[in-house]
Amino acid sequence: MREFGYQRVFDVPGAVALGADPEARYLGGGTNLVDLMKASVERPALLIDVRELPLDRIESTDDGGLHIGATVTNSDLAAHPEVRRRYPALAQAVLAGASGQLRNMATVGGNLLQRTRCAYFTDPARPCNKRNPGSGCAAVKGEHRNHAILGATEHCVAVHPSDMSVALAAFDARVTYETATGPGELPLTEFYLPVGDTPHLETALPPGALITGITLPPAPVAATSRYRKVRERASYAFAIGSVAAALDVQEGAVREVRLAFGAVASRPWRARAAERALTGAPATAEAFAAAADAELAAAKALPHNGYKVTLIRNLVVAVLTELTEEAAR
Amino acid sequence: MSQSTASVITLNINGEKHTLPVDHRTTLLDALRERLDLTGTKKGCDQGQCGACTVLLDGRRAVSCLQLAVAAEGREITTIEGVADGEQLHPVQQAFLDLDGYQCGFCTPGQICSAIAMIEEHAAGWPSAVTADVRPEAEAAPLTAEEIRERMSGNLCRCGAYVSIVRAVARAAQADDAQQPPVSDELARLAGSEQKEGVA
Numbered sequence: 001m002r003e004f005g006y007q008r009v010f011d012v013p014g015a016v017a018l019g020a021d022p023e024a025r026y027l028g029g030g031t032n033l034v035d036l037m038k039a040s041v042e043r044p045a046l047l048i049d050v051r052e053l054p055l056d057r058i059e060s061t062d063d064g065g066l067h068i069g070a071t072v073t074n075s076d077l078a079a080h081p082e083v084r085r086r087y088p089a090l091a092q093a094v095l096a097g098a099s100g101q102l103r104n105m106a107t108v109g110g111n112l113l114q115r116t117r118c119a120y121f122t123d124p125a126r127p128c129n130k131r132n133p134g135s136g137c138a139a140v141k142g143e144h145r146n147h148a149i150l151g152a153t154e155h156c157v158a159v160h161p162s163d164m165s166v167a168l169a170a171f172d173a174r175v176t177y178e179t180a181t182g183p184g185e186l187p188l189t190e191f192y193l194p195v196g197d198t199p200h201l202e203t204a205l206p207p208g209a210l211i212t213g214i215t216l217p218p219a220p221v222a223a224t225s226r227y228r229k230v231r232e233r234a235s236y237a238f239a240i241g242s243v244a245a246a247l248d249v250q251e252g253a254v255r256e257v258r259l260a261f262g263a264v265a266s267r268p269w270r271a272r273a274a275e276r277a278l279t280g281a282p283a284t285a286e287a288f289a290a291a292a293d294a295e296l297a298a299a300k301a302l303p304h305n306g307y308k309v310t311l312i313r314n315l316v317v318a319v320l321t322e323l324t325e326e327a328a329r
Numbered sequence: 330m331s332q333s334t335a336s337v338i339t340l341n342i343n344g345e346k347h348t349l350p351v352d353h354r355t356t357l358l359d360a361l362r363e364r365l366d367l368t369g370t371k372k373g374c375d376q377g378q379c380g381a382c383t384v385l386l387d388g389r390r391a392v393s394c395l396q397l398a399v400a401a402e403g404r405e406i407t408t409i410e411g412v413a414d415g416e417q418l419h420p421v422q423q424a425f426l427d428l429d430g431y432q433c434g435f436c437t438p439g440q441i442c443s444a445i446a447m448i449e450e451h452a453a454g455w456p457s458a459v460t461a462d463v464r465p466e467a468e469a470a471p472l473t474a475e476e477i478r479e480r481m482s483g484n485l486c487r488c489g490a491y492v493s494i495v496r497a498v499a500r501a502a503q504a505d506d507a508q509q510p511p512v513s514d515e516l517a518r519l520a521g522s523e524q525k526e527g528v529a
Contacts, residue, residue, distance in 0.1 A: 005332020006353045006399050027400065034356070034395045035376050046332050047353070049400050075389070079455045081465040088463050095458040099483020100447060101380060104389040105396070235458065235482035 001037050008049040012210065016180050018048045019208040026050050026210060028071060028107035031098070032114040040124055041115075041131055051107070055212055058082065064218035067176075070109030070211045074098070074164070077108060087216060089225035089244045093167040096229040099236050109211035112165060112175065112191070113203070116158035116266070117238055119143065129155045130199040137199075140302065146240050149299040149308045151265040156199030157302060159263050160192065166262035167227055167244040169270045173216050177209040184209065192267030199266070221246045221256045224327050228319050229262070230311060239263035241311040247323040249283045257320070259295075261312055271295040274316065283324045285317050292316035338402045342367065343411025357401045358382045358393035361408060369409035369438045373485070380484035383439035384408050390446035392483075409438035412445060421445050421501040428520075430497035432488035440484045444498045447480045452507040471513040472502050496520055 009015040018024055023045035027033060036042040055069035058080050066082055077083060078094040098106065120126045120138040127135040139147055139157050147157040165188065173188040186204055193201050205211070225246035231237040242262035248255040257278045259271040274295035281287040292313040299309050339348045340360065349364055358375070361367040361384075373381030375394045382393040385407035412419040421444045424430065431437045451472050456463040459479040460470055470476065477498050478491070486494060499520035503512050512520070 001354045003334035004353055005334060006336065006397070007332075008400075027397075029395075030397060030400065031377055031392075031395050034397060037354075038376065047397075051400070075450075075455070078463075079453070084456065084463045084465050091456065091463045092458070095456060095460075095463070099380065100450065100480055101383055101390045101392045101443065101483045102377060102395075104386075104446075105391050235479050 001040065002043045002045070004037075004044055005046040006049065007046065008052060010052055012053060012055075012178050012212065015048055015050055015053060016178050016208060016210050018046065019210055020180055021046055022207065024048055024208075026109070028110035029073065029102075029105035030110075031102050031106045032110065036115060036122070039122055041122055050109070050210065055109075061215065061218075066216045068108055068214045068216070070107060070213050072108045074103035074106045074108070074111060075100070077164075078103065085223070087167065087171055087219070087222045087225065089222065089227040089246060090164070090167040090171065090216075092227040093163040093229075093242075093244060096227060096239075096242070097163040108164070108214060111162055112211060112214075114161055115202075117161050118147065118158040121158060130158060130202075133198070133200045143304075144302045145304045146238070146263065147302060147305055148265050149296075149301050149305060149312075150261070150269050151195060151267070152300070153195045153197065153199075155197050156195050156266065158199070158266060160265070160267050161238050161263075162268065163227065163229060163239065163242060163262060165268040166242055166260045167225075168214060168216075169268035170225070170244040170246060170258040170260035171216055171219050171222050173214050175205075175214055176212045177205060178212050179206050179209045183212070185215075188214075188268070189270050195266045202266075219246070219258070221248045221258060224248065224323055225258070226319050226323055226326075228315055230315065241308050241315060243312065243315040243319050245316070245319045245323060247283070247320055247327065249324055249327045252283055254278045254281050254283050254287070257291075259291075259316065261295075264299075264308060264312060271316075273297075278320075283320075285321055288317045288320040289313060336399055338399055340365075340398065340401060340406060341404070342406045343408060351398050353397065353399050355398045356394055357384070357396040357398045357406070360398040361393065367408055367410055371435055371438055373436065373439075378485075379436070379439075380443060381436050381439040383442045383484065385442055385446055388446070388449070390443050407442070409442055412441065419445065420504050421448070421498070424497040424500040424504075424520075425494075428493050428497040428500060430490060430494045431486070432490050436484060436486045436488075440481070440486070440494055443481060443484045444501065447477075447498070448502045448505055449507070451476070451480065451502070452505065471516070472499070473513045473516055474499070474519060477502075477516075 025044040229242040246258040274291040373379035
């Protein structure tokens with residue numbers, strides 16, 4: 001591990017002033033950053049410890065949404081009564097990730113910025129366009145059982161590992177940030193950049209920007225929502241596929257639906273084609289499957305990950321069927 | 330910008346203050362084991378995947394291998410050496426002893442620290458990934474074997490002593506007055522000292 005300086009900051013202006021150093025990284029819980037530093041994938045010269053910034057609150061907004069501070073831990077997010085009441089799929093998504101220990105450490109801001117668990121990315125001895133631009137993608141012709149089926153290019157087929165972000169994408173969350181020249185905001189669905197030929201450029205955050213929080217707009221449909229994650233063991237593993245969904249059914253027809261997929265792309269995948277196909281359609285398993293197919297028509301499977309197309313389709317049908325039953329109770 | 334890459338820090342561990350110089354790269358795990366001779370906390374994977382290094386930070390469980398020592402300054406650190414009350418073992422320690430919640434014992438300090446905090450999390454009403462309804466209006470679910478397995482999934486045991494670990498955690502939770510709701514009937518039976526069969 002490279003040697004580094006350490007500064008603890010107590011206010012946001014102090015943090016972004018230090019963050020102007022391109023070799024600096026903000027340290028939240030460290031559950032991903034410290035791990036990557038041990039592997040020499042991340043080599044910061046300075047860590048700016050943001051855990052004591054006054055960004056640890058979850059507050060209702062005037063319009064009936066929620067604002068979640070960037071240093072709120074995953075545990076506190078998932079345990080919060082208003083999160084569980086208004087956006088249950090968000091609480092479920094957070095609880096589906098990592099372990100009790102890691103959720104106590106990890107922060108919301110860090111969760112958004114965590115890096116892919118692609119084994120080629122985390123091994124500096126292997127080529128990886130994300131870690132070392134221009135070196136090639138070893139996964140395309142290598143181990144890619146858990147890689148992307150949507151939005152990938154020949155330059156990178158890695159998936160984003162966050163469960164939380166999948167639910168946030170479904171609920172139209174916005175990411176708020178601060179820079180030395182003032183604050184800014186990005187919709188979560190535009191926060192992660194398309195892969196293109198620049199997989200090393202992952203977010204639309206300006207250089208040195210500090211994530212200050214996430215704003216969830218009011219979404220009555222989210223009260224009937226669910227996150228379902230499939231993984232290779234029962235707990236404490238990254239997804240091989242996941243779905244966040246919210247559904248409002250009136251007289252047997254879909255009035256409003258939100259759908260996002262996880263572990264299928266370099267970012268949480270908001271399934272807008274599926275949502276369009278379903279809105280106004282009958283709330284039946286056939287319609288749910290047709291909507292999934294509408295979204296997955298764009299899927300491009302690699303030799304070893306074609307199962308994900310079927311998996312996501314089945315998950316969509318299962319979760320929407322469960323939500324339909326829940327709404328009828 | 331030239332930054333110092335080392336600091337003199339004071340760590341508050343098990344109620345005692347320890348002042349030591351550290352290279353910033355030092356994890357809390359290495360500071361405990363290599364610098365302060367607190368070797369009860371174990372190094373398993375050293376990458377946050379096994380839970381053997383679990384300690385309590387401000388009362389909450391955390392993996393000390395991904396926690397930088399310099400960033401732990403100012404926090405209340407409790408290790409396995411600090412959970413007993415003098416000669417009186419912590420109820421979770423006693424339950425692991427009584428019900429053989431281990432084989433080789435390497436993961437045990439982490440299991441015990443994790444279980445202590447896990448029992449408190451459940452008592453505080455935190456849902457888990459296997460909780461059927463996470464909404465606060467839902468009736469709080471009693472602790473079941475399934476809940477214990479999910480909530481303890483961050484602690485791996487290579488000997489596979491999980492059956493006894495679940496029983497030991499159940500026994501300790503059963504003895505904890507703060508459990509509201511208490512453990513399920515099924516779990517109470519599993520935790521009973523006469524009960525010999527394992528948890529399916």
